[in-house]
Amino acid sequence: MAISANAILTQAMLGLNNGAFYAMLSLGLAVIFGLLNIVNFAHGAFYMLGAFVALIGLTQLGPWLGMPDLQINFWWALLIAPLVVGLLGILIERTLLRRLYGLDHLYGLLLTFGVALVLQGFFTNFYNTAGTPYPGKPEILDGVVNLGFMYFPKYRLFALVVSLLVCFATWYLIERTKLGAILRAGTEKPKLVEAFGVNVPLLITLTYGFGVALAAFAGVLAAPIYAVSPLMGADLIIVVFAVVVIGGMGSIMGAIVTGLALGMIEGVTKVVYPPAASTVVFLIMALVLLVRPAGLFGKE
């Protein structure tokens, strides 16, 4: 089959769409690693939880509470799911992760991996692993937009734009504002920053909660596109970790740019050489590690 420019453009656009999810998830991972030094393997599970909060809120919560008319719609879910899941993240940080800060990275990794397995296992007990469709896509986002080279579903375009906005807002918050400066200083020299009267432990807790909330937000955005499944996070997290490694552990801009770029590369590979589509990310990771062990945007 001949490869037309149009085919490449359409697949790149789809890839960019996937890339936006990679970017948002790897961004949360980068924030958590950059500021807390925790390799958060539970990130995929929090993404999955976000989608489930949206699904349960829409279809099950009302009947459970004896109010069949109560439905948390998509827009509310975008707000509520990150809050609920973020709070759970804070709880986990306060009760579990906090005890590991003095130890090797490995312990944090093992703990969060365990948390992810528990959450996945819990949901696998009650929900179809093949995925349950999320029926709450807002009507205003039904239909397609003509982009000139292709018809693109309105909802996917919406998800793409929103994720980009969230990514760059987060980057701005951490790299360009005073709050961000305090955060970065607090992780580098906690004692000194505390001497200025800043409550560093609280700051760290909130940062973890924020990173987790980002994952949940991505989960809600993903729910109408992909089916909601207990394993949706586990499927994605491996690619997302590759993104973080390629971008440079802890680099926020690195995570965003790499996420988007890899999504597109993956999409284009689907046209050029389909069998390589699922491995191309890891090929790039291996190459980057050989040439720049700290990642494309990493310092050192």
Add this chain to the structure above:
Amino acid sequence: MKNSTLALAVAAALSAGTAQAQISGDVVKIGVLTDMSGVYAALSGQGSVIAAQMAIEDFGGKVLGKPIQLVSADHQNKADIGSATAREWIDQQGVDMITDLVTSSVGIAVQRLASAKGVITMNTSAGSTALTNAECTELGIHYAYDTYALAVGTANPIIQSGGKKWFFITADYTFGHSLESNAADVVKANGGQVVGGVRHPFPNNDFSSYLLQAQGSGADVIGLANAGQDFTNAVKQAGEFGIGRGKQQLVGLLVFSSDVKSLGLKAAEGLQFTDSWYWDMNDETRAFAQRFFERAKAMPTSPQAAVYSSVTQYLKAVEAAGTDNGKAVRAKLGEMVMNDVYHKNAKLRPDGRVMHDMYLMKVKSPQESKSEWDLLKIVDTIPAEKAFLPLEKSQCPLVKKQ
């Protein structure tokens, strides 16, 4: 000690052979091995267990004076898990017959293993024609439908109405390959052309990139050689991108009523496909479906009805053979004419294929539908000899020997 046990065993065997029926372990055990939580759970899964339970109850719970027991397990669509479960069932629990066996890769593995151990398999839910061809076994029975019947039943009318150029989106495992190759044969035999294809991982959630490739291929028909939730996801996402609404036609090669139910009539209206059974065919099927619905909260799919039928016919054969010995029961099944709620005048061929009519169905429009489960109408009946691969073309070594 050893001698006395041996003597006892010989005595028991002798007396059993003469005076009473031979039932291994004094119980007839039937196993439903299926997909309980994955993409095929809705079309087989728990519903198949319920159907088997109903068959046993309707039979009276006993055969040749011995109790009938049911076991069930989830094979997660993985051949290794399916084989391990089947081995444990046969070796440790004395299971005499295994049914459902959705997912062709699992079906083939378990059929081979069970037959070698003298246990009958009655596959009601997997599709690959390999089960009765290259992979056929002495005791393996392919009960409900196969990919040949689907291809012939569904592709023929579409090609005749002008859909000449085909592009396949195929689930990348035994069943998908089998369905694609059968359909491609039908397309070519009728003067059509296969312009391209793409294979997706099984199971898969995001079909957008495959669908866009299909859209750009210039094909008249996009053939979906997948099933269950893979199929419904693909159709929904095609709708998102506006694919299949214009001159290009989207065709599901394997569709079950559960898929239509999950898509909704608005999305599925007009879809044509081939199936072996529908709950709303006559008074007998409606009565059965109603009883099933009370337990399962869903109408039975064709594989679930076939599970009911396979268990019923198996038990009849055990009764007629006077034993649950695999070979003897298989021989009886080969002589019987099967009549029940699922099929009429059905016969079992030496390659393991059960011959019965298939039906071309069409999804009703929302206006035509009178109730929640009023989904399909039957457009055409495809007689058994036209629906299935003729015996002389079978690659099954058991057939050649005869």
